[in-house]
Amino acid sequence: METSPRVPREVIESCKAGDRKAFETMVLIYQKKVFNIAYRILGNMEEAKDLAQEVFLTVFESVEVLREELKFESWLTQITLNHCRNRWKYLKRRRYFDSTSIEYPIETEDGEMVKFFMDPSENPEISYERKMVQQFVQRGLLKLKEDQRELLVLRDIRGLSYEEIGDLFKLPLGTIKSKIHRARMDLKRILERSAH
Amino acid sequence: MECKTFRERFSSFLEEELSPNEEKEIRDHLRGCPECQNELEGFKKTLCWLRSMEEVEVPEGFLSEIYKKMEEREKRGLLGKKFEWRGRSLLQPLKIPIQAVAMVAVVFLVLYLTKMVPVEKIYQRSLEEKATTQSEGKSEEGRLKEHKGDEGKVKEGIPESLRLKEVQPEIPLEDRKVNMGEGKRFDLKEKSKEEVSLTPETKIRPYPSAKKKDREMTDPLESKILAKAGDEESQTPLTESVSKEIALKITDRKKALSQLNEMIKKFGGEIVETQKDFLYASIPLATFLEFEAELKGWDSLKKEERALLSKEGVDQLRRPSVLEPKRLDEKKLPEPILTKDYIRIKIHLLQE
Numbered sequence: 001m002e003t004s005p006r007v008p009r010e011v012i013e014s015c016k017a018g019d020r021k022a023f024e025t026m027v028l029i030y031q032k033k034v035f036n037i038a039y040r041i042l043g044n045m046e047e048a049k050d051l052a053q054e055v056f057l058t059v060f061e062s063v064e065v066l067r068e069e070l071k072f073e074s075w076l077t078q079i080t081l082n083h084c085r086n087r088w089k090y091l092k093r094r095r096y097f098d099s100t101s102i103e104y105p106i107e108t109e110d111g112e113m114v115k116f117f118m119d120p121s122e123n124p125e126i127s128y129e130r131k132m133v134q135q136f137v138q139r140g141l142l143k144l145k146e147d148q149r150e151l152l153v154l155r156d157i158r159g160l161s162y163e164e165i166g167d168l169f170k171l172p173l174g175t176i177k178s179k180i181h182r183a184r185m186d187l188k189r190i191l192e193r194s195a196h
Numbered sequence: 197m198e199c200k201t202f203r204e205r206f207s208s209f210l211e212e213e214l215s216p217n218e219e220k221e222i223r224d225h226l227r228g229c230p231e232c233q234n235e236l237e238g239f240k241k242t243l244c245w246l247r248s249m250e251e252v253e254v255p256e257g258f259l260s261e262i263y264k265k266m267e268e269r270e271k272r273g274l275l276g277k278k279f280e281w282r283g284r285s286l287l288q289p290l291k292i293p294i295q296a297v298a299m300v301a302v303v304f305l306v307l308y309l310t311k312m313v314p315v316e317k318i319y320q321r322s323l324e325e326k327a328t329t330q331s332e333g334k335s336e337e338g339r340l341k342e343h344k345g346d347e348g349k350v351k352e353g354i355p356e357s358l359r360l361k362e363v364q365p366e367i368p369l370e371d372r373k374v375n376m377g378e379g380k381r382f383d384l385k386e387k388s389k390e391e392v393s394l395t396p397e398t399k400i401r402p403y404p405s406a407k408k409k410d411r412e413m414t415d416p417l418e419s420k421i422l423a424k425a426g427d428e429e430s431q432t433p434l435t436e437s438v439s440k441e442i443a444l445k446i447t448d449r450k451k452a453l454s455q456l457n458e459m460i461k462k463f464g465g466e467i468v469e470t471q472k473d474f475l476y477a478s479i480p481l482a483t484f485l486e487f488e489a490e491l492k493g494w495d496s497l498k499k500e501e502r503a504l505l506s507k508e509g510v511d512q513l514r515r516p517s518v519l520e521p522k523r524l525d526e527k528k529l530p531e532p533i534l535t536k537d538y539i540r541i542k543i544h545l546l547q548e
Contacts (some may be wrong), residue, residue: 027259035254049255053262057269130248137245156246181207188242 012069015060017056027056030073033158034080041084042091043142051087055080077160078168081150088146140191148183155180199225199232206239440484440541442491447548456543463487468540475543484539491543 007029008094014022034055039048056081066075141149154160154168166176202225208214209222226233446452454473457467463486465479479487 024259027262031254031258035258036251040249045252045255048252049261050259052254052519053258053265056262060266125518133245137347138250152246156243157249169275177207181204184207184239184243184246185203187246187384188238191245192238 007072009069012063012066012072015063016066023060025041026059029078031056034076037077037080037153037158038084038087039148040138040141040157041081041149042087047087047091051083052080055083058083073166074167077154081168084150085146136185136191136194140187140194143190144183144187148179148186151176151180152183152187156184198234199229202229202232203224203235203239206236207243209236210240210243422526439539441543442488443544443546444491445546445548449545449547452545458486459490463490465538473545473547475545476540477543478538478540481537481539484541 007026011022011025015026031052035048035052038051038055039045042048042051055076059076062079066072141152144152151165151169152167155162160168162173162176164179165180166173169176171179204221205214205218209219226236366410411497444452444456453470453475456477458476460467462481463476463479463483465483465487467475467477469476
């Protein structure tokens, strides 16, 4: 699992001053993280892209209120989660997930399918199987409760610590661990039910 | 311990967060519970699949689309912040000093420009004043003309009528002929000056020797003439060159001067200089007798005196010593001139 490099403090300060170059640097460093969080929570590439862009627009407008540059990444994740929650509610009301799923990936403007990571040296059957498994799991995540999905995405997919997640959710460490275990158990049950 | 309790510890067990004793208890339970073993296997697979979820690549044009959305928001007025030049962040601490310097520079520029205008105006005004004074000087004199002598000098302030004219070569007295106006000619003989009384009381006194006289500036024109006529401390050469002196009783000086001026002009002459009680004029020789006669007409004039004037008065006109021109001053003014047709007279104004 890849982790995004931390952005230098000077870049954050320049972003506050409205420096365009600094903003671009910040986007390039965190775009993958924000996008993937959005994608795993929403389950749709296009929605995830729009949401991630909105997240960075919000960051651009709100970065001045950030007092501690060291907590920028946590602050960015919080914004991402907030956007995802709002977007999920919006899409759920429109029953967006009834017809759209990861089973039918959205094509890009170039007509290319979104490419998953595939090891060229790997057996194509294995690569296909892996792809299918990831879609299978993603589908299972979408069937979880929203907060459970968030916890699993942050903990098991993005690799955040229990403490970081506790800060984001404003919950004690024990509660966070218990919630995450419960989410894992429920996902197992969903996946077993889907496999049969 | 029930299976449920052990299954709730699967996450901690797999993430190795349990103590050694707790792990031993779970291992011992799993050895004796196949269902928990299946649950644990399933849980491990799910957790493995979650953690194997790969990162998805960000679609192309992600950043450019962000800028587009920014522009759209800015157009709609939804964007409360704008990008600034990169250099501004570096110059941020200098923002206020730079603005202050710019304001000071603007103020100096305004002051400089405003100062330039009055200077130019003043310069123009001075030029205009010079031009007007020159023109006024000419107009005041009425007839100021440039007179270029041998040295090419230009006289200012002295009317042409008062300036001496070029001296013709002197003709011996004996050969001089004078036209007396009526076609008569007289042979001039050298005669000494005689006083000619225009009135019974008046007498023509001999021309006084050079004396320093105080001039009263009563008439502006007169004062200008006097001021520019030459050195005040010495007699003007004009006075020395007078060939005829006439005493005239007057009551009103100004009126008398005006009348004399008109009379002199009438007879073709001109006033050369006017002093306090004296008036110097140049009268054409041809009309002098008539002029004198008319002058005498102001007062009663004896016939014999008139006859004397007509006969001898003219003789005096040709005396070279009297008529010898002299310079007005040392500044190379043109020499007093007396042509063979003009006579210089001095009229003594006697205030009654």
